[in-house]
Amino acid sequence: MTGNFTFHNPTTLHFGTEALNNLGNELARYGNKVMLVYGGGSIKRNGIYDAVMQELRKAGKDVVELGGVMPNPTIDKVKEGAALAKSEEVDLILAVGGGSTCDYCKAVAGSAYCEADPWDYYFNNWGEMTCRWIPVGCVLTMAGTGSEMDSCAVISNHAEQRKKFYYFRNPDFAILNPAFTFTVPKHHMVAGIYDIMSHILEQYLSGTNDNTSDYIAEGLMRSLIVSSRKALANPEDYEARSNIMWTATWALNGLIECGKPTDWMVHMLGQAVAAFTDATHGHTLAAVSGAYYRLLIDRSDDAVKKFCRLAANVWGVAPGPTERETALAGLETMENWMRELGLAMNITDCGADASLLEGMADACPINDTGYAVLTREDVIEVLRKSL
């Protein structure tokens, strides 16, 4: 833990089959008007909408509804929600959905009373959030993004073909019932699982020190691998789904980045792909990982050492003749697991083709905290190898 840092994560998390029973107590802390936000309406088919509405009614809340939050929520939709939240003077924004809905609600909560254009002010210029914040609660229906216990919101701008993030504030509370994730289709379940794995790897695969955070990360990955296979075999394996949901939360709430560098390049690459294809986030990450990780192993001895440790401690790979071979064997073992899950193994599967590479490279910020710093040409090369 050689770095200096502050850890503060005040979200109250209720977890388990009975988690929704805590909603009433949480609602009692806020004023009367609640904005209920959700996505495409699957929550109306699976009964979660009714269960939440019942709690809202029991609490005597005045409910304003906003549906139609898309998987990669747009800044236009954020503006629509912000205008509604302000005009209705809502006291609480309640997200019912997955990470996109949670992200969206954080962006709305920080934009409703922001005088400036939120895209320019927050996402382009990282202006400080000084305006009034509307409290946010989340009833999570999908595991993956960790949005329920962090301050980040990722928002897309189609006009600019960009997907950017900003750190607003943590949700005030979150309700996680793993059984609510049973009906998530396999394509999205596995995307969520790889999003979790990538969050962990992007914090683990950087730095050279001996750091408690990396040991915790290894524990989370080991648990995720075991549970992902169980959930694939039986999507209603509560224990497996609960482990996946909890791992998702801790993979991206600040814990495993403490005191060490991180490298978010896979997310930068994946988001560039998503900006041009609207493919599911987790699949875009899976599609670019292999090529990026091979570049790191080719360029950096520190990367070789860390991939070696990953191979041994997480993937159970016996040491090969050289560290480089062990590192690559670990990566191949991981890729076999990815194929088992049915993840997109290239960006062609995500709907991309060679004509988009230049545009994607323009849309891809480059971070300089990893084992190698990419040039624009490297980005294009990684994407080309990912075709």
Next chain:
Amino acid sequence: MTGNFTFHNPTTLHFGTEALNNLGNELARYGNKVMLVYGGGSIKRNGIYDAVMQELRKAGKDVVELGGVMPNPTIDKVKEGAALAKSEEVDLILAVGGGSTCDYCKAVAGSAYCEADPWDYYFNNWGEMTCRWIPVGCVLTMAGTGSEMDSCAVISNHAEQRKKFYYFRNPDFAILNPAFTFTVPKHHMVAGIYDIMSHILEQYLSGTNDNTSDYIAEGLMRSLIVSSRKALANPEDYEARSNIMWTATWALNGLIECGKPTDWMVHMLGQAVAAFTDATHGHTLAAVSGAYYRLLIDRSDDAVKKFCRLAANVWGVAPGPTERETALAGLETMENWMRELGLAMNITDCGADASLLEGMADACPINDTGYAVLTREDVIEVLRKSL
């Protein structure tokens, strides 16, 4: 994660060599009068007292001092502090010390405005904390108890020969500079390390489910083992001391007990020994662990399986001819590490003798959530084997 639970840990933690630079901003949140609490005065010799006082002066605070908090703080001392905090109407209690000082400050913060006798009300009868709470900050100078990020306070009552705990509230903020732990004498450093290990084990060695919490626990233990050896070789190895300090925090802030049963019997046994000997907490835990764990392995197949997993995943022990032999080999490997550290391996080393066994058994609450439920005779037998 089969259980239902709520996770909420709002403490703001500042960590690193520059952590104390955050004290000024924290102090600005509270009123003018600060009660500065510390132990035997070692902070005056190592410069930490002066550094903290400088920040208090810069912030223009009016300081009331209370020193002399003992390693196992007594209820009489709590009453003294509570009376002082009330009469001086302090706005913040600032603990500068180890876990005992932090525990003490939480007990004072919850007792100052409590009408009832705090021993009877909180520790004997677990009355709800409804009185006014005085905010608490901690500048930690020793790693071990995790008191900086949990709500627990362990307090001794010499008249009743009891050591009991109560969950007050989390410190509002904590400042952790691992370099502040450099001057902790070896006897106390290793006691802290075993306290951490025991906290992790007491949450890990229970339950039969496949649970993410146990994987995180394994990661924490692996990190602790590596760093403990480095710190033993070089007490000023910052990285090692920082990993130990951070592991201590996460070993007992609620994370690794999520969704699973726990078994705090080693703490119950150790505290019973401490109540009669006043030996250092971590050493009393080490002194009783071996006999208790062997009893579990003798009595429970589930215990054998979990000790087997511990042997493989944490202690790197290859599978033996039977699970029981693997389990015991893991335990022996752990005991070799304990001897390396110089921990008390029996309660005789803690100052106990056979004449105290009955009294200790009377002082030892029995918990029923572990792999075996002890009778009073079992407690005496475990203590006798620990002589």
